Amino acid sequence: LLLGALVPAGAFAALQMNLRIFLGALVVTGAHALFLGVPATLLYRRQGWDRPLAAVAGGFVIGMLPIGSILGLVGDRPSSLRWLLHNFEILGACGGLGALGAAVCWVTLKIGGALR
Numbered sequence: 001l002l003l004g005a006l007v008p009a010g011a012f013a014a015l016q017m018n019l020r021i022f023l024g025a026l027v028v029t030g031a032h033a034l035f036l037g038v039p040a041t042l043l044y045r046r047q048g049w050d051r052p053l054a055a056v057a058g059g060f061v062i063g064m065l066p067i068g069s070i071l072g073l074v075g076d077r078p079s080s081l082r083w084l085l086h087n088f089e090i091l092g093a094c095g096g097l098g099a100l101g102a103a104v105c106w107v108t109l110k111i112g113g114a115l116r
Contacts, residue, residue, distance in 0.1 A: 001033050001034065001037070001038065001105070003104050003105070003108050004029075004033045004037060004101040004102065004104050004105035004108070005026060005029040005030040005032070005033045005034075005101065006026065006029075007100060007101060007104045008025075008029045008063075008097040008098070008100045008101040008104075009022055009025035009026040009028075009029045009030075010022065011097060011100060012025040012029075012097060013025055029097070029101060032062060032063065032066070032098065032101070033101060033105070036062045036065070036066075037059070037062055037101065037102065037105065040058050040062060041105065041109075044058065050115045052103065052106050052107075055102045055103065055105065055106040056099045056102055056103050056106075057099075058102055059098040059099040059100070059101055059102020059103065059105075060095040060096070060098050060099040060102075061095070061098070062098045062102070063094045063095045063096065063097050063098015063099060063101070064091045064092075064094045064095035064098065066094075067090060067091065067094045068087075068091055068094075071087050071090070071091075
């Protein structure tokens with residue numbers, strides 16, 4: 001859980017070239033990992049979905065879901081193509097960070113023996 005939050009937070013701070021952003025990013029990625037990632041991991045484990053691609057896809061959705069929801073609530077018609085193109089970069093970046101965190105969690109669980 002900790003690595004799944006630390007790595008995307010570090011990646012975000014590195015991409016922004018600003019180390020001061022790291023703590024704020026760690027709070028956000030930690031909340032994602034704890035409140036969305038842990039339940040998703042438990043669901044995946046119960047369903048037997050132990051493939052890395054499933055983890056990365058789920059992480060992408062988890063990464064973009066909160067910001068996508070907020071953008072949908074405050075933006076103009078979220079179903080429009082214009083809205084999607086306007087927010088594609090934000091949603092893709094957040095989803096990518098979520099996918100990175102999920103991949104790190106998957107590798108950690110695999111190495112630790114929690115995944116067979």
